[in-house]
Amino acid sequence: MKRDAFHDNGGSRSSIAAPVPPKGSSIVVLTDLDGTLLDHDTYDWHAAQSALDLCRLRNIPVVLVSSKTRAEMDVLRRTLALADPFISENGGGIFFPGEMAESPPQQAQPERGLWKWTLGSPYGDVVSALKRIRKRLKWKITGFADMSVDEISTHTGLDRASARLAAMREFDEPFLVHSPSRPDERLLNEAASDEGLSLSLGGRFRHLHGKSDKGRAVEKLLAWYGCRHRDLVSVGLGDSPNDFPMLERVDVPILVRSTKEYPDLGKRIPRIRMTRLTGPAGWNEAVLEILRDALP
Secondary structure (H helix, E strand, O other): OOOOEEEOOOOOEEEOOOOOOOOOOEEEEEEOOEOOOEOOOOOOOHHHHHHHHHHHHOOOOEEEEOOOOHHHHHHHHHHOOOOOOEEEHHHOEEEEEOOOOOOOOOOOEEEOOEEEEEOOOOHHHHHHHHHHHHHHHOOEEEEHHHOOHHHHHHHHOOOHHHHHHHOOOOOOEEEEEEEOOOOOHHHHHHHHHHOOOEEEEOOOOEEEEOOOOHHHHHHHHHHHHHOOOOOEEEEEEEOOHHHHHHHHHOOEEEEEEOOOOOOOHHHHOOOOEEEEEEHHHHHHHHHHHHHHHHOO
């Protein structure tokens, strides 16, 4: 992966390099989905096939970390032939496949063929809180709980079957603010905080959820991996602000290029590096480069 640059506030460019894992390290890859491993518009992942194949060949876990639901992610990880844990709904839950060779942590409980480690707030509580926030701010806000499957499909570009899986939420409520056209983020964050909840910004929606986010869930999962693997090195890939807490906690943080720019991200995460390509092609580029440098 070629070194690239972030724009600073003055419009100049400066290289920000990420460390390379030492040879022989135990590597775990943690990745966002939409706009990262999956194409933002088509949800296709095939441009990342080469790197995914290499991870499978070398027994490198690929942990999916997304705002998507458990139902969506369980289908996808089976499609990708992954048997690794995954993190759903912006850190609301960590799920361990039943076919995993390793035992799940004690906090995880068996549920529908998976082991579920709950970190987030119950979905019903989050939906009720969003209704109170809407009333308090007097804004026009629409959450997934207000939408039909067809409306979710329209807003996401998912087919109806996938939109139905996206509606099967457990921890996190995606929502749109229709008016005001430029909502005061400070007021929105204050309202969420007063409800004991947090906000995250994804590629398409704002998300209301409990205090657990992608970063906190990744931290817990890496602690579990760290007890089982010596010299563990974590590689994280994401493209949106809701990925930044995850990228802060990994050893090798990678921003997958998108149409958006984050001028101050290099100050927040000095080790971060950005791909030359977007979406799964950028993901493939980054992972292959890192593994080529790190694998014996």
